[in-house]
Amino acid sequence: MRALRIALAQGTLLADTRLALAAAGLATDALAEGGRRLVVPSTDVEYVLARPGDVPTHVAHGAADVGIVGKDVLLETDADVLELVDLGYGRCRFVVAAPTGSVDRSLDEYRHLGSLEVATKYPGVAERHFQGRGMQVEIIKLSGSVELAPQVGLADWIVDLVSTGRTLRENRLSIVEEIATCTARFIANRVSYARDRDRIAALASKLERWAAR
């Protein structure tokens, strides 16, 4: 039988992901830190190490059967995959934030000017959120250091991912509203989930038990 191909997000999630997979009975030695291989064969499975934002694409196209990636990435990419298990780690929140003490002023501006400028690295999440709120906003896509935008007058508000909120505080930003809480998810390709149900459902059940420990 063909090895089950598992796409894993490189970066901050990987350490906990190794623990989760090991607890589910998979060999993870091959994923040791410092490796340079991107396709890593292991016992019964094959790991594919990808940028977090690419993991849903790999799984949606069936290049990988299953994957582990943050819900934040799933929300932003809106890829057609099955979300099977909430793994609980990598907790962070999508928030709307504004310069501390200026929320009322910007809402007043919104009434007069009819639109707010929102800087973000996550235009998909930001756009859907404000659409759902019925607010007109101009999304300004940035590649990093979004907290900077309100300080230099590039945007009124930001939509960003926060874990502790320290970066917001240090840049004198306060949370206006929470959009979603995000944790790591075990995801599957729709066809792989149908055809390889025994292996994928068994792995999902083990990961679920580990997450509920």
Place this chain on the structure above:
Amino acid sequence: VKSGLPRGFRDILPTEARELHAIERTLMNAFAQFGYVPLEPPTVEFAESAVTVDERRTVRFLDRDGRLLALRPDVTTAVARVVAQRYRAAESTLRLAYFTPIFREEASMGGSEREYDQAGVELIGDASLRADAEVIALLADALARCGLLGADIDIGHVGFVDGFLAELPLEARAAAAVAARSGDLVGTVALARDAGMSAPRIIALQRGLRHRSADLAAARGDAPASSQRALDTLDALRPLLEAAGVGDAIRFDLGYIPALPYYTGVVFQVTVADLGFPIATGGRYDGLLARFGADRAATGFGIAIPHLHQALVAAGWRTPAELPLLVLVPDTGDGTTTLRVAAALRRAGIAVAIGDVAEGAGQDVRRARVIDGAHVEYEGVVRAVDAVVAMLRPGVPR
């Protein structure tokens, strides 16, 4: 002159086009064997008619009358409209088949096409389980005739998950159903739990979503009564599928939840190994035609031709054997002899191109040189035209 093409559209060159035509002939013949007659809806419909596809995924534009139009995003919508308008009074069963391009707006750089062929059937006006079995058997037969091997047919029932969600408050029920259709099974279960679904029900729902087997007994457990009825329907479907000769390829998959909200009963998808997208999907959609003013039961399926073609080519498939194409090299005369010889060969059923061909489109191309009105040089020997016909069409009596 701009020589590119809009994103997601492409030229289908002769080799691929011949293969697609062969698939089209095979499928339409298979559909005809079950009594399905062809329907050709127009390419453009009013945008508001396109209710089965997310509006962000339809290709839309304004015409000169200021009406918002859409390139046909699927054929089921068109069939629903045709039935409501042209067959309003029909009370017996309609069997319609199609093979036609459809158009979907796709995200840039997503590796997806905006125009591709879809083939399928719609069976209108028969609410029986025998009708569900008929379209599944037809789908299996049509794909087998194309030469597709190793395909699995996964059969589910939207009533199974709906039965669990029906016990939730209205708002949570809608949100959980949306999550389930989008593939967010984590969200479905979390919403159900937050809305007060009991622990045994949660466990039964999760077990059901992971259930894929010919035997449904293990999924019954603590499932609600209406979910049990969905399982009864599937249990009753099994002997019908066996009688129709497709018992072996099927699995019952309670975790299969189609993305479209219009399905009301038995649903199914066809998958093959090593292709990340289903080849065909379908099911019962009894509520859709009522939206067009004709409340009729309906079931059917659509085959994504690019995925079928991809799976066939990956398995080494080629167009079914045809007679070779004969390229006739003219003699030095004014062309009358060459044209006379070509006409004689064609009358005998041989495909002939005069001169040369730059694009053989994957055909078996042979060459012959005209000697005189009754003789050509073929395979290094001067032969009578009749003898060449016999060589190219062995076994065909003259």
